[in-house]
Amino acid sequence: MEESEAEWSELTRECLMNILSRLSTEDQWRGAMLVCKSWFSAFKEPSLHYVFNLDPYFDSPLESPRWWTLEFESKIDSMLRSLLRSTLLFLTQIRIRHCSDRSLALVAQRCPNLEVLSIRSCPRVTDDSISRIAFGCPNLRELDISYCYEITHESLMLIGKNCPNLKVLKRNLMNWLDPSQHAGIVPVDYLNACPQDGDSEAAAIANSMPNLEWLEIRFSKLSAKGLNLICQGCPNIELLDLSGCANLSSRDIANASSSLSHLKDIKKPNFYIPRSVFHAERYGHWRLYDERFQTDVFRI
Template structure:
């Protein structure tokens, strides 16, 4: 395996004297002014720069108004995935980061886009974020039906859910989410490419690869019965059959986008027959479309060393 790519340097901290004259001190800016400046930064920029400047900036970074959304997806998707992401240590750090944001949000967190978190973090999300509308948690090997049941019961405003590559989440969670979240419009339940598992060897733990869900039709039945308002559905490399696809298409008549890439158990005739009643369908990706391997690497995986020695501070403690 090639040597891991070195992380990009953090954004430079502004020089107070250069910005505001020789006698100015950015640490003395009012809280309101700091919030105005910090609100223009991304989640990544917030965590890798201002939090490390001084205590007043750290306090400002924890203001609830800055934490209506927590989005790390852009950095995860920037390049190839690292085997370190699947380690318990990395998972604990992502959990700590997410739990901190949940606490700072004051209940106002509306969108989460992260990877490699666990039930520990999602339990706190369910407890304190009733306004959550977007939950994207790809590649979480320790997110289970237990935390998803709590999300379903307490975050009933969900409109977008991405549980791709979360193999400990079953069709039972789809049933609960569908029953409790009537506004759900987007579901992404993609699986890893089991047709060519060599893509993931040496990165994803072998035991996890072998745990790829087999119950494609059960998941399809749950989607078709309990998520009638879906408009966007991705189930790449699902092992559903023609019967499962019919369940989806009979129950989700509002579908506009349907991604069936890699669903090897489906034929072209199966797809034509099942989707013939979807009057709003505008885009469909079929299993026999050629999909370059690079697509899956760049879409699912990225490389971001979120943490290094500089981040071993109290900001990761609840």
């Protein structure tokens, strides 16, 4: 056993770098850095940490209620802060979930070269840390703040004004039309906190993000007015995802998007509401036979 350990520890640094660079983020953190002292030292090499991606860990068919707890959030924060203390200026991509303002504030301080930030499903990320990101990470070109309900149009405006290279924005909300798919996983009070100011966010996007090429706003509550603002203010959009945007009609979308000369793909808010989740008292205020619901897949 001692001889085997000695052989592993005596690998040249070049060999170690080659090995560690081929491992996933999870494998690096869970095993490789604990092999021996030389491996732990090599793990701190900044060139290994241009990208910090935990998304594969969360991309499982079943979401865990444990991910929405303060204890789990604390672990994610601790992991990110530990990484930031050693990588300094080198990190260019961060893809995590369930972090908080505590770790994102450090990202804003230590990652001036950050280009991609994906922080989906972070219930305690607020305008405070996103505003710091806006000022501290001016090279940002992709931002995913889907399912982060404490972020408002105010920090969206700051991101747009201070990050001129922003090309991709993902600001998707959970399915408030049929929240049963989140039941037992996402806390009820968080589901009920779904942002209502769709047009304010649309105005912030339109007025500050003229270079957007990819925009996802699934289940946004924006109106035709908000969509018109986006299409006028972001003329370079190539992909526009409006899935679940129940306040938009097919005519609204056609009229607004007609000005987007670069548009290649648009996902419209087609609906399918199963009888099992349909309740007249809940959906009756929708004028169900209005043109907004005349789509091929809308069936009751």
